Structures are given as structure tokens and as C-alpha cells.
Amino acid sequence: MSLIEVRDLSREFTIRKRAGRLRRTSVVKQAVHDLSFEIDAGEMVGYIGPNGAGKSTTIKMLTGILVPSGGSARVAGLEPSRQRRELARRIGVVFGQRTSLWWDLPLRDSFELLRRIYRIGDRTYHRNLDDHVALLDLGDLMDTPVRQLSLGQRMRGDIAAALLHDPEILYLDEPTIGLDVISKGRLREFLRALNHERGTTLMLTTHDLQDIEALCDRVIVIDHGTAVFDGPLPSLRANGDASRTLVVDLVDEASPIAIEGARVLKVEGPRQWLSFPAGASAAPLVAQVAAAYDVADLSIHEPDIEDVIRQLYSR
Amino acid sequence: MSGALHAQISVYAAIATRSFRRYSTYTVATLAGIFTNSVFGIILSFAYLALWEQNPSAGGYEADQAVTFVWIGQALLMTIALWSGGATDDLAERIRNGDIAVDLYRPVSVLGWYLAADLGRGLYHFATRGVAPTIIGALLFGLVMPSPAGAVGFLVSVTLAVVVSFAVRFLFAASAFWLLDATGPRVLLSVLATFFSGLTLPLNLFPDGLRQVALALPFASYIQTPADIWLGRHTGLDMLAAIGLQVAWAVVLLGVCALVLRAATRKVVVQGG
Numbered sequence: 377m378s379l380i381e382v383r384d385l386s387r388e389f390t391i392r393k394r395a396g397r398l399r400r401t402s403v404v405k406q407a408v409h410d411l412s413f414e415i416d417a418g419e420m421v422g423y424i425g426p427n428g429a430g431k432s433t434t435i436k437m438l439t440g441i442l443v444p445s446g447g448s449a450r451v452a453g454l455e456p457s458r459q460r461r462e463l464a465r466r467i468g469v470v471f472g473q474r475t476s477l478w479w480d481l482p483l484r485d486s487f488e489l490l491r492r493i494y495r496i497g498d499r500t501y502h503r504n505l506d507d508h509v510a511l512l513d514l515g516d517l518m519d520t521p522v523r524q525l526s527l528g529q530r531m532r533g534d535i536a537a538a539l540l541h542d543p544e545i546l547y548l549d550e551p552t553i554g555l556d557v558i559s560k561g562r563l564r565e566f567l568r569a570l571n572h573e574r575g576t577t578l579m580l581t582t583h584d585l586q587d588i589e590a591l592c593d594r595v596i597v598i599d600h601g602t603a604v605f606d607g608p609l610p611s612l613r614a615n616g617d618a619s620r621t622l623v624v625d626l627v628d629e630a631s632p633i634a635i636e637g638a639r640v641l642k643v644e645g646p647r648q649w650l651s652f653p654a655g656a657s658a659a660p661l662v663a664q665v666a667a668a669y670d671v672a673d674l675s676i677h678e679p680d681i682e683d684v685i686r687q688l689y690s691r
Numbered sequence: 692m693s694g695a696l697h698a699q700i701s702v703y704a705a706i707a708t709r710s711f712r713r714y715s716t717y718t719v720a721t722l723a724g725i726f727t728n729s730v731f732g733i734i735l736s737f738a739y740l741a742l743w744e745q746n747p748s749a750g751g752y753e754a755d756q757a758v759t760f761v762w763i764g765q766a767l768l769m770t771i772a773l774w775s776g777g778a779t780d781d782l783a784e785r786i787r788n789g790d791i792a793v794d795l796y797r798p799v800s801v802l803g804w805y806l807a808a809d810l811g812r813g814l815y816h817f818a819t820r821g822v823a824p825t826i827i828g829a830l831l832f833g834l835v836m837p838s839p840a841g842a843v844g845f846l847v848s849v850t851l852a853v854v855v856s857f858a859v860r861f862l863f864a865a866s867a868f869w870l871l872d873a874t875g876p877r878v879l880l881s882v883l884a885t886f887f888s889g890l891t892l893p894l895n896l897f898p899d900g901l902r903q904v905a906l907a908l909p910f911a912s913y914i915q916t917p918a919d920i921w922l923g924r925h926t927g928l929d930m931l932a933a934i935g936l937q938v939a940w941a942v943v944l945l946g947v948c949a950l951v952l953r954a955a956t957r958k959v960v961v962q963g964g
Contacts, residue, residue: 441795443957464798476793480713492705493799495698521716 377453378414379545379577380438384447385411386601387433407433409601410447417544420571420578422592422609424585426689430601431581435547438579439469452544465494468543470534472550477522483533484518487540494541501540508536511566528559535566545577546570552584564590585682597688604688613679614654621677622650622661627670635664646672654679702799703807710778710811721819724769728824732765736832750895756922757893759835762828763918764890766821770813770849771856771913773888774881778809779860783877786867795956802948806857813853837921844930848917851937855912856884858944865948868955888913909940 387408395401408430415421425431436442437449440456440463449456454463469476477486491501509515512532522530531551538546548567552560568591570576580587588595588609595612597605605612622638625647632640633648638661641649652661658676665671715721736758743754752760772779782805785791794801828834837845863880867873885891887910894905894915905911916933919925925933 436792439796441792441956460795461798464796467796469793469796471793474790474793476796478709478713480716481709485709485712489705489709492698492702493797495702 379417379452380413380415380579381450382414382434382438382447383412383449385434385437385444385449386446387430387437387442388445406601408437408444411598411602412447413596413603413606415577415579417577418571418575419594420567420592421580422588422595423579423581423598424583424588424595424685425598429598431598432549433601434598435469435549435579435581439463439467439547465541466544468538468541468546470531470538470546470548470551472531472548472553475522475530475534476537477530477533479523480521482519482521483514483525486522486533486537490537490540496541500542504540504542505536508539511569512536513562528555531555531559531563535563539570539576542574543576545579548578548580548582550582550584551580552582552587560584560586567591585685597685599689613684619651620654620656620658620679622652622658622665623675623677624648624650624665624669624671625673627672630669633665633669635661635668637661703803706804706807707811707814710808711815714812714815724820725823728765728768728820729827732762732824732828733831735761735765736828750893751924752893752895752922755833755835758828758832759922760889760893760918762825762832762834763921764888764914765828766817766825767849767852767914767917768890769816769820771852771888772809772813772816772860773856773884773890773913775860775877777812777857777860778805779857779864780877781805781808782861783864783867783873786864787872802861802945802952805861806854806945809857810850810853817849835922838923838926840926840930841920841923844920844925844934845917848912848920848934848937851934851941852913852917854941855909855937855944858941858948859884859909861948862944862951865951865955884910884913887911889915889918893918909944912937912940 385408386406389405389407391403391405392400393403411430411434423431423434433442437444438451438456440458440460443457451463452466454466456463476490477483478489481489487505490496496504509518512535514529514532514536517525517529517533522533525533535551551567552563555563564587567578571578571591578591580591582588593608595605595607595609596603597612621641624633627646629646630648632643633650635650637656638650638652641651643649650661650665652658662674665674739757739761740754743749743752743757747754749757767773769776782791785794794804797804825834860880863876864873866876870876887894887905887908889911890913894902894911896902897905906915916925916937920930920933
């Protein structure tokens with residue numbers, strides 16, 4: 377049995393709109409529609425989609441704070457909306473734009489409070505606190521009130537807080553939003569280590585595709601409330617009309633290279649850009665170019681994942 | 692079982708302690724508040740003294756009892772968060788901006804959570820903005836002091852006042868689940884509470900009819916009931932009956948809060964992504 381099982385999950389919202397002075401009409405909006413997927417223990421899954429695609433609605437149903445209108449969700453063998461509090465002891469949730477810490481209290485106090493809330497045993501608590509405080513570099517911040525922390529510091533505090541009770545699953549909603557490059561990198565490193573060393577299952581919603589590239593073996597793309605892609609990252613790249621680019625630096629300027637299976641996109645002096653299907657091998661192409669021309673340098677560019685996803689959405 | 696109960700109590704005690712500590716970080720605000728309460732206490736005391744000179748036993752209070760009533764009102768004003776400003780304001784704000792989702796993710800009762808936080812806050816405000824102005828009032832006007840039984844009854848009654856006031860504020864704040872913003876209901880509540888708690892005038896001075904209604908409302912639990920216990924107007928069985936009415940309101944209102952919260956979490960969207 378998978379750790380997370382979602383079958384034909386649906387959630388609709390009724391939106392009332394003003395129509396005329398007093399009349400109101402109701403519009404039913406399908407936020408999530410017949411969504412199905414399974415996630416096994418130890419996976420790191422990127423859950424991506426445009427704004428309003430139904431990402432947060434899904435997470436809310438998986439954590440039990442929103443009741444589905446149809447279908448079923450089971451997380452760690454529990455039904456989230458009926459067993460919300462029981463489930464809460466086994467999952468961790470981190471929001472990039474919200475905090476679970478107490479604004480006016482030092483970080484240490486927030487952690488102490490969570491220790492009581494989750495009834496964390498002494499040994500677990502101290503082990504997790506020591507580990508995470510060291511790895512997330514929170515040592516000097518423990519006595520600082522949360523309101524005085526920078527965004528990156530607060531985010532690290534929030535992640536440590538979400539992990540104190542050893543959750544089996546960690547949901548991360550835009551965890552790197554607003555962070556600088558260095559903070560992002562460190563956070564990703566920490567999450568990868570968490571997954572590898574503790575086997576924590578990660579489900580990550582994000583707009584930052586570098587998060588996905590750095591962390592996730594598997595991607596679920598959702599649009600209009602339903603999954604439009606579910607598979608490993610490389611096959612998302614190979615999916616559809618995505619293409620790779622071969623950049624050739626010739627020794628001398630030449631007319632556009634004419635080779636079977638590739639198309640010239642652009643010529644700039646001795647440099648030419650050739651596009652070829654993402655599914656095809658680059659080796660024969662490189663061999664043909666090298667045989668026909670004097671080549672100074674070559675490089676291959678993977679398709680930009682954003683382009684791939686944009687194509688999925690526009691389908 | 693008792694282990695689980697102990698763990699429960701330990702959580703709520705921890706929440707109340709942190710809430711107390713949270714308010715105690717704003718020392719300057721507290722000092723400014725004590726000053727304000729004292730100034731209002733002095734102004735109202737002189738107004739009452741003028742009133743009682745015209746009518747020396749209005750509402751059955753002697754002049755010194757009336758002045759004591761003023762200072763009890765000033766002491767309890769913040770303790771019960773009469774004009775809001777307690778944990779329920781946090782609730783309304785967190786519903787409005789969607790942070791309530793974080794509270795719902797936790798394995799503790801949301802109602803218990805906010806009640807514990809409000810009691811911690813109430814204790815802080817009682818110890819500072821309750822006690823300090825009362826000392827000033829006693830030095831300036833010589834207040835009527837309670838009997839030992841009256842003092843114990845008063846403390847019990849004040850605790851219940853915080854619970855009743857919390858439950859009423861919680862209901863008004865929870866309207867944000869449906870209205871998306873609870874500012875309007877909060878203003879309405881402030882007006883009702885100011886008038887019907889006894890803050891402006893003891894409820895016993897209200898005309899017949901209105902008086903009986905006002906004394907039966909939960910707002911009477913805020914200031915009127917604790918003050919009458921302090922002043923010795925409720926003693927013995929009468930005091931138990933007065934406290935019993937507070938307990939009844941507390942239980943009924945907390946029950947309604949639990950139902951409202953359940954309806955809200957089942958039906959209403961938690962705002963924001």
C-alpha cells in the first residue's frame with residue numbers, strides 16, 4: 377500500500393457573484409477534478425502547476441483541513457478529514473508564506489511549545505533539535521524573537537519546527553519563495569539529506585523549477601484540477617515537442633549547417649544553434665557535424681523545463 | 692488515561708504561559724495602559740461621586756461602593772478584553788489572512804488552544820493593568836475591600852468572566868469564516884459589551900425591565916457579577932447562584948463555539964493559497 381493514495385479526488389467551490397443590485401448567481405468551480413495518484417514512502421515528488429491549478433486545495437485535502445466533495449484520499453492509512461488530529465502527528469507542513477512559529481517569542485519557546493503539542497519524547501526532541509539546529513545553522517538564533525528573524529532565518533526555523541516530531545511526510549508549499557540563491561541552495565541540500573538519511577517522504581509545491589530539478593525524482597503536473605503529467609523528470613523533458621539544442625562553434629563562419637534530424641535555429645558568426653528532438657541521441661548528430669565541418673567547440677542544452685510545462689498547460 | 696490527561700493539561704498550560712510571556716514583552720504599552728486606566732478611573736470616580744451626591748443610594752450602592760465599582764471596572768476592562776484585543780483578535784486576523792490553516796494542522800483543539808492563550812493573556816492583564824490601577828484607586832479614594840470569602844469568590848468570578856467574554860468574542864471573530872472580515876461584528880460587540888457589562892454604569896441602575904434583561908445576559912458576567920461579589924452584594928448561596936449563572940453561560944457559549952468551529956471547518960474555505 378502506498379503512503380499517499382489519491383483516487384478520483386474532487387473538490388468544488390461555490391462562488392457567489394453579484395448579478396444586478398440584489399440578485400446573486402452561484403457558480404460552481406471545480407478546483408480539483410478526478411485527481412488520482414499514489415506516492416510511496418521515501419519519494420520526493422514535485423507537485424507543480426500554474427496559479428489556481430488546485431495545488432493548495434489538494435494539499436489541504438491531504439492534510440485534512442478541507443473535506444473532499446468526491447473521491448477518496450488516504451494518507452499513512454488514515455482518512456485525513458476524519459482523522460485530522462491523528463494524522464497531524466505523522467505529517468509536517470511548511471508554508472513559504474506562513475509561519476507556524478510564534479511571532480513574539482524566541483525560536484526556543486516555539487520549539488518547546490511544539491514539543492508539548494506533539495508530545496515529543498525527550499530523546500527524540502533533543503536529537504532532532506541538535507541535528508536540525510546544527511544543519512540549519514540556527515544555533516545563534518534560538519533566543520531571538522521570531523519577528524526579528526530574516527525571511528531565510530524564519531524559513532529555516534519553520535522547517536526545523538515542522539520536523540521536531542519526526543513526521544513521515546513533509547509537505548512543503550513554496551519553501552524557497554523569496555529566498556536568496558545561497559539560502560535556496562542550503563535549504564535544498566538539507567531537504568535532500570533529510571530524504572536520504574531519514575527516508576522522509578517529501579511533497580513539494582513550487583513555482584521555482586530549480587527546486588524540482590535539484591530535489592525531485594518525480595513530478596506531478598496539475599492543471600485545471602487534474603493531473604496532466606505524472607512521471608520522472610527526464611520523461612517530462614522528453615514529453616511532447618520538447619527539443620534539445622546543440623550549440624556548435626565552427627572555426628570559420630559558414631552557411632547554415634544542413635544535417636538530417638536537426639534544424640538550424642539561429643546563426644551568429646561562427647556559432648550556430650541546432651534544434652533536435654529531446655528523445656533522440658546527440659551522438660550521431662555530433663559525429664555528422666564533426667565529419668563535415670571544422671568544429672572548435674560543442675555544447676548541448678537540455679530543454680528548459682519551464683518551456684516543457686508551458687506546452688503541457690497550453691494543450 | 693491520566694497520562695493523556697496530564698499531557699493535555701501540560702499543553703494548555705504551556706500555551707497559557709507563552710501567551711502570558713508574549714504580552715509581557717510589551718512593557719511600555721502596559722505602563723501606558725495602566726496610566727490610561729488610572730486617569731479614566733479618576734474621571735469616572737468624580738462623575739460617580741457627583742451622581743451619588745444627588746442620589747446617595749442609587750442602585751442600592753453607597754457612594755464608596757460606587758467608586759469601588761468604577762475601579763473594578765477599570766481593572767477588569769483589559770483582563771476580560773472588553774473591547775477585544777485578546778486571543779480572539781488573533782483568531783479573526785488568522786482567519787482573514789488564512790494563517791488559521793496552520794492552527795488546524797496541529798493535533799490540538801483549536802478552541803482549547805485559543806482559550807488557553809486568552810487565559811494566559813488575561814492573567815497578565817489582571818496582574819498588571821488590573822492590580823496597579825486598583826492600588827492607585829485605593830490610595831486616592833479609599834476603596835471598599837472584600838471579605839475573605841468575597842475575595843475568593845471574586846477571583847473565581849473573574850476567571851469565569853474571562854471565559855464567558857472569550858466565548859462571546861470567539862463567536863464574533865468566527866464570523867470571519869463567513870464574512871471574511873470580522874471588523875463590523877467586533878465594533879458591534881464593543882458597543883454591546885460597554886453598555887451591558889456594567890462598565891459605564893452598574894446594571895442595577897438601569898430602569899425596570901431593561902435591568903432584568905441586562906442582568907441575565909452573558910455581558911453581566913463581565914464586570915457586574917465580579918464587582919457585586921467583591922462589594923458583598925452576593926454572599927453565601929446568592930454568591931454561588933451568581934457564579935452558577937456564569938458557569939452556565941460559559942458552558943453554553945463554549946458549546947456553541949465548538950459547533951460553530953466544526954461547521955466552519957467543514958464548509959468554509961480556508962482562505963488563500
